[in-house]
Amino acid sequence: MIVRPIGSALFGSMGDRIGRKPVFMITIALMGAATVCVGFLPTYAQLGIWAPIMLVSLRLLQGLSAGGEIGGAAVYLTEHAGSKNRGFKTSFLQLMGPLGILVSTLQITLLQKWLSPEEFQAWGWRVPFWISLLLLLAGLYIRKSIEETPVFLELSKNSEQLKSPLLNNLRDSETRKKMLILFFCISASGAILFFCVQVYAGIFLKTSAQLSIQVVDQLGICATIALFPLTIFTGWLSDKIGRKPVIVSGLLLGGLFIIPAFEALQILGSEISTNNSSSLIYITIILVGLSSILALVVGPQTALLAELFPARRRNSAATLPHNLAAGWIGGLLPVIVTWLNQLSENHLLGLWYPVILLLCASFIAILYLPETFNTDLLK
Numbered sequence: 001m002i003v004r005p006i007g008s009a010l011f012g013s014m015g016d017r018i019g020r021k022p023v024f025m026i027t028i029a030l031m032g033a034a035t036v037c038v039g040f041l042p043t044y045a046q047l048g049i050w051a052p053i054m055l056v057s058l059r060l061l062q063g064l065s066a067g068g069e070i071g072g073a074a075v076y077l078t079e080h081a082g083s084k085n086r087g088f089k090t091s092f093l094q095l096m097g098p099l100g101i102l103v104s105t106l107q108i109t110l111l112q113k114w115l116s117p118e119e120f121q122a123w124g125w126r127v128p129f130w131i132s133l134l135l136l137l138a139g140l141y142i143r144k145s146i147e148e149t150p151v152f153l154e155l156s157k158n159s160e161q162l163k164s165p166l167l168n169n170l171r172d173s174e175t176r177k178k179m180l181i182l183f184f185c186i187s188a189s190g191a192i193l194f195f196c197v198q199v200y201a202g203i204f205l206k207t208s209a210q211l212s213i214q215v216v217d218q219l220g221i222c223a224t225i226a227l228f229p230l231t232i233f234t235g236w237l238s239d240k241i242g243r244k245p246v247i248v249s250g251l252l253l254g255g256l257f258i259i260p261a262f263e264a265l266q267i268l269g270s271e272i273s274t275n276n277s278s279s280l281i282y283i284t285i286i287l288v289g290l291s292s293i294l295a296l297v298v299g300p301q302t303a304l305l306a307e308l309f310p311a312r313r314r315n316s317a318a319t320l321p322h323n324l325a326a327g328w329i330g331g332l333l334p335v336i337v338t339w340l341n342q343l344s345e346n347h348l349l350g351l352w353y354p355v356i357l358l359l360c361a362s363f364i365a366i367l368y369l370p371e372t373f374n375t376d377l378l379k
Contacts, residue, residue: 001331003060007067008323009166015068015315016165019156020076021148023068023315028143031065032136034058039129070326071305071319078306079149079314079377087243087373090302091235098198098224104128105217151311151377165316169309175317177368178308183321185365186247190301191330192354193254193294198224200337200351201287204262208347209269215280223287230292234299243300243307244371250296251362255355257293261286262348300373307372310379329357 007027015023038058044051073093081089107128115124169175202220205211211219238246264286268279309317333354340350 001063001327003063004067004070004323004327004331005320007064008071008319009067009316010064011068011072012316012319013164013166015072015075015319016313019148019152020072020079020315021143021146023072024076024143024146025140027065027068027072028136028139031062031069032132032139034061034065035129035132036136039126039132067323068319071322072315074302074305074322075315075318076149078303079151081303083374083376085236085239086307087238087300087303088232088236091232091299093302094231094235094298095228097194098227101198102221102224105221107131109217151314154378155312165313166320169313169317169320172313175309175313178370179317179321181364181368182305182308182318183325185251185361185369186297186301186304187322187325188329189251189254189358189361190294190297191326192333192357193250193297195330195333195337196254196258196351196354197227197287197290197294199334201262201265201290204347205265205269205283208266209272211269211272215272219280219284219287222284223291226288227291227295230295231299234295235303238300238303238373242371243304243373244365244369246300247297247304247369248362248365250293251358251365253293253296255359255362258290258355258358259348259351261290262351266347304372306377307375308370311377 011023011027014026035058038055041054041058042051047054074090077090077093078086111124111127112120169179198220201223202216205216205219206213234246234250265283268283268286271279272283305318305322306314336353337350340353341347344350
C-alpha cells in the first residue's frame, strides 16, 4: 500500500508518454516475476533474517507494479471500448479482484484438503506461487498481441503527448479538482465498500456472530458470485441513466445501511448458534444486498476513471488518485476499524468511520461529480 502510489506516479506518467501497451508489458513482467519468486524463497531457518527481508522486497515490487496496473488497465480498456455501451464493456474489469480472491481461496482450500498440515506448511503453500508462472507466460503472450489504444495512436500522430504529464496535471486547477473528486468520491469509496463487503463481513461473522470458518467461507463465496452479475448490470445501467446517479445511489445506500446490515448479521448469527438454520438464508440475503451496494459504485468505476480526464493526461491523472485512495483509505481502513472496535469493545463502533466517509463522499459527489457517460475520449 505504501509503494502503490509511487508505482502509479511512475507508470502513469510513462503511459501518457510512451503508450499504454508498453507500460502493461512492464507491469505484468514485474508483478509476475516477483510473485513467482515468492514461491522459491528460502525459509528463515535456511537464511535467517534475509528471508523475510527478501519477502518484503518482493511484496514491494508487487505493490509498485499494482500501482501502474490498477488505473492504467481502466484507461486502456475504456479507450478500446468505444462510445457505445462503454460502462457495460468496462464493468468486466471490476470482476477481476473478486475473481482473484475466489480462485486463490479455492486453491488454498483444495491444497489444505489434499495435503496434511505438515505438508502444507513445508511446501504446499508455495504451489499457488509456482502456478502463477503459467499466468505470467499467458499474460505476456496476450499483452504482446494486443494493440495500442486508438486514442493514444491519435495523440502520437498529432504529437500531443506531454513531457511531464503528472506535473501538468497538478498545475491545472480543473484536472486537480477532478483528481480530488476521483480520490474521495469514487476510488476511496469503492475501497471502503470493498473492505466492508468483501473483507470485514467475513471477519465480523467469525468473531462477533461466532459462525464457523467453513460456514463463513461458503457465505463469502455466495456473496462474491452474486457480485459478478450485479457489477455487470450496474455498468450497463450507467450507460442508460448516467454514471453519476448510479454511483451516488451506491454511496448513499452504503452510508445508510452498512451499520443496520451488520447489526442484523450479529443478531442472525446468534440465532444460528441456537440451531435456527433459517437465519442462514437471511444472512445470505443481507450479504447479497451489500454486494449490490458495492456493485453500484464499482460497476461504472472503470469507465468513469478514464472519462473524467482529457486524453493526453488521462493515464497519469487517473492512476495516482486511484492508488492513493487504495493505499491511504482502503489500506488503512482495516487498522482503523479494528482499533476503534478494540478501544470501544464493540464490533460495530469502528464501522462509523467508513459510514461517515461514505456519507461525506455522497454529499460531495451530488454537488461536484460531473456526468461523463457521453464523453468523447479523443478530447
